[in-house]
Amino acid sequence: MQNLSPEHLAEIARQLGSISAFLGGFAAAFLGTLLTQNTPQRVLRWAVASAAVSSVAFIVTVVAMTKLVMVLHPQAPANVAKGGIMGARVAGMLCFLLGTYTLMASIGLSGWLRSRRMGLVTSALAGLGALLITLLLAGG
Template sequence: MQELSPEYLAEIARQMSAISAFLGGFAAAFLGTLLTQSTPRRVVSWAVASAAVASVGFIITVIAMTKLVVVLHPQAPANVSKSGVLGARATGLLCFMLGIYALMASIGLSGWLRSRRMGIITSVLAGAGALLITLTLAEL
């Protein structure tokens, strides 16, 4: 991974933590809504699973990025270990990406609960969103 200044890395961690908290709440609410579906179709199980993966991924991201902010703070106590920075950074980034793609998957699958036409629409939109996210992040 590229070496970044502690201030820059802490700001990235704060932003990712805020975004993950918001999206994690959305994914958990979406998960709760999907769990109320009584349809015994397989697509419900896949949508529930992907929403659960998204929720968990975003929660882990919030914890990992909070650790980064705490460890990188300029006034952190001397006994705060700086050794976990790379691990927290990698965990946070991987879980953030997992959460993003799992959320896109659950959005794409959700339309299939209603009809074939709606399933095609939501799948195309979620696929386009995932592609745009990938292209946007590839430029960093």
């Protein structure tokens, strides 16, 4: 993992924490909407599961990024452990990626609850979104 200055890492953590809080709320609301559906379809179970995973992953990301911001603050109290930075950084990034891709999966699956045509559209859009996210994160 690349070494970043504490200020840069703290700013990244603040941004990812904010984005994750928003997306986690969206995933939880989406999950609630899916849970009200009354169709016993397999695709509904997969959509609910992926929305739940996404919501939880984003919540973990928010906690991990908050820890990073607290520990990296220049005026952090001496008793705030400087250890655990790498664990919070790794957990936060992995959970952010997990949340992002499972949210894309849930969005892609949701159209199949309505019709085959809608399922194809939402799956194509979610797949394109996941591809673009991957390219952006890979530095492309």
